[in-house]
Amino acid sequence: MKHYKEWIAGYFFIAPAVAIVALFVIYPIFVSFYYSFTNYNALRQQEYKATFNLQDQLQEYLMVLNMKDLDAKDLLSQFDPVDFVQIQLGIHLKPNQVRSIRKNLNSKKLINDFIALKTNRKMSGAQFFAIYMTKDASMFSRYIPQWLGFENFTKMFKDPLFWKTLENSVIFSLFVTPIQTILALLLAVAANQKIRGVKFFKLSFYIPSITSSAAISMIFLLLYAKPGLINRVLGYIGIPAVDWLSNTSTALPAVMAMNIWTTAGYFMVVFLAGLQNIPKSLIEASELDGAQGWTRFWKVIVPLLKPQVAYVVTLGLIGTLQVFDQIYFLIKNQVNYTTSMYIYVNAFSYGHMGYASAIAVFFFAFIMILTLIQRRVVSEESYF
C-alpha cells in the first residue's frame, strides 16, 4: 500500500517537467518530421482564422454598390464560389477542396442571405464554410498543408545553397572546436603554474562567455569594420586592411575567431578545475620516473583530463554546429550562412516551413550521426 503512495508521489513530482519536455521537445520532433513531407506555409496557416465582414466581401466581389432591388438570379449567375473563396477571401484551395466547393457550397443560400442583409457580420473562413457548405465543412476547418512526399528532400539535395550552408556549419565546427579546446587547455596549464593573480585572469577570460552573443556581435561589428581596431592592430604586423564581414571569404573565419574568443575562457576554467583536482602525488611520481615538460604534459596530464576533454569537445561540437546568433548579426551574404540560419530564413523570412523542416530533419539526423561518431572516437581513445 505504501508503495503506491510513493508511485503516485513520483509521477506527481515529475509530471510538470515531463509534460513540458514532451510538449516542447518530443512532440515537435514528430511535427517537424510531418511538416517536412508537406508544403506547410507560414503565410497560409492563418487563412481559415482571419476574420472578414462577409457582406463587404460579397459586395466587392459582385460589384454591388446599392443594396436595393437586387435580383437573386442575376447575382447567382455572376457568382463563382471557387473564384470568390480563392480571390476574394484569399484562401488557397487544393484540388479536392475545389471539387467539394463546386458540389457542396450553397450559393443560393449565400446570395439570399446577402440580399436579406444577413451576411453583415464578422466571421472567419472556417465559420463561413461551416454555415454555407452542405457537406464536407470539416475539410475547411483549419489549414492543412498539402502532402508532397519526398519532394522537399529532393529539392534540398539539389539546392546548392543548402549544401553550402551545411559545409559552412561543418567547417565552423571542425575549426572552432579543436582550436578552442587546445587554447583553453593551454591557458589552464599556464594558470596552473602557481601564478599570482589567477583570480584576475579567470575573471578576464570568463567575461566574454557570460556576455550575450548579441552584445558581443555588436562589439565585433565595430572591431571588424575596415577602419576598426582589428585592422589597426594587424596593420602593425603588415597585414593589409580587409573589410572582414563584407568579404565572403573572410566573413565566416572572422565569426569563427570571435566564437573561439567567446568560449575559450569558459572552457579554460573547466580545465583548470580538472588540473587542480589532479593529485600532487601523481605528478611527483611521474617526475621521479623522469617525465619532464612536454612529455609529462602529454603522457601524464592530458590523459588525466580525459573527462574534461570529452565534456569540452562535446559541448563545443553541439554549440558550434547550431551556431545561429552570431551568424544572424554579422553575416551579410547567404553563401556564408550556417544551416541553422538557413532553416530560420526559409521558415520565418520566406514562410516555407515545409522545406525548412526538411532541412531541419536532415540536419538533426546529421548531428546525431556526428555525435555518435565523436562518442566512439573519444571512448576508443581511452584505451591508450
Place this chain on the structure above:
Amino acid sequence: MEKRWHTARIISYIVLMVYAIVSLSPFIWAFLVSVAPMIYHINGKPMGVNIMQWPPEINIFKFPPEVFGAPSTASNYAKVFEVTPFARWILNTVIYAGSVTLANLVLDAFAGFAFARLRFPGRNLIFTLLLGTLMVPFPVIIIPIYNMMVSFNLANTYGGLIFPKIASVTGLFLMRQFYMSIPLEMDEAAKIDGAGIFRRFWQIDSPMALPAFATLAIYTFMGTWNDFLWPLIITSSKNMFTLTMGLNFFRTSYYTFWQLMMAASILMTVPMIVIFLSLQKQFVETGATSALKG
C-alpha cells in the same frame, strides 16, 4: 630544475597577460566608444568625433577625460533610454529571465528529487528518454513550437516567451545528481520519524541542495537573459522585445549609432558581470564540476 620552472612560469605569465588583453580589449574599446560624444563644441563650433580613430587619443589628466580627442560624456547612456523603450526592454528581460528561472527552480527540483529518491515504475525509462532529448538542437524544433504558440494565441506575449522554457532537462539532471549525492541516511531517519514524501523533499533534502539551487538559478538566469533565438521568433512588436532583440535597433540600413549601441551593449552586460563577481564561487566550483558530472 629550478631554472626550468622559472622559465615555464615566465612564459605562463606572458601567455596569460596576452590573452587577458585579447579577452578584455573588445570591452575596453566598446566602453571608450560608449563615452565618446556624437558631436562636441569648440568655441561654439560643432566638431564630429571619429570613433575609428587610431590611436584613440585618451587623456585622463583633463576633466572630463578625453577619448578620441573629445571630452568624454555619459550622455549616451541616458540617450539609450530616450531614443528606444530601453526601460521596457529591461523589464521584459527581467520578467522573461526571472520567471523562467523561478519556474525551473521548482519544476526541475521536483523532477530531480523524484528521479533521485522515489521509486516508481518506468522511472529509468522516462529518465533515459528525457536525457535523449538533450541531443535535439533547438533550431530543429523551433518551427512547430512557434506554430503551437500561434495556435494558443500566445505569439508576442509574455506567456509565449516564457512557457516553453519553464522546465529543462539539463536543470532536472543537475538537481537529480545533487539529490543523489545527499546521504540516504538523512532520508531514512526522517522516514522513521514519520515524515511524508513532501516533507522530506521540502525540509530534509532541499535545504541541503541549496548550492545546486544556486547553480541552477545562475545558469538559467544568465542563459535566458542572453537568449536571442526564441525572443527573435516569438516577439514581433517593439514593446515585447528583450534586450538582445533591442540591440538591433541601433543599426539601421543607413547608419549605425555606434555610441548608443556600445552603451546599450555594456548596459546589458554589466548585470551579468555583477552576478558573476558576487557569486564567483558558485560558478567556478559548482558550475564547472557539476556540469562535468553530466
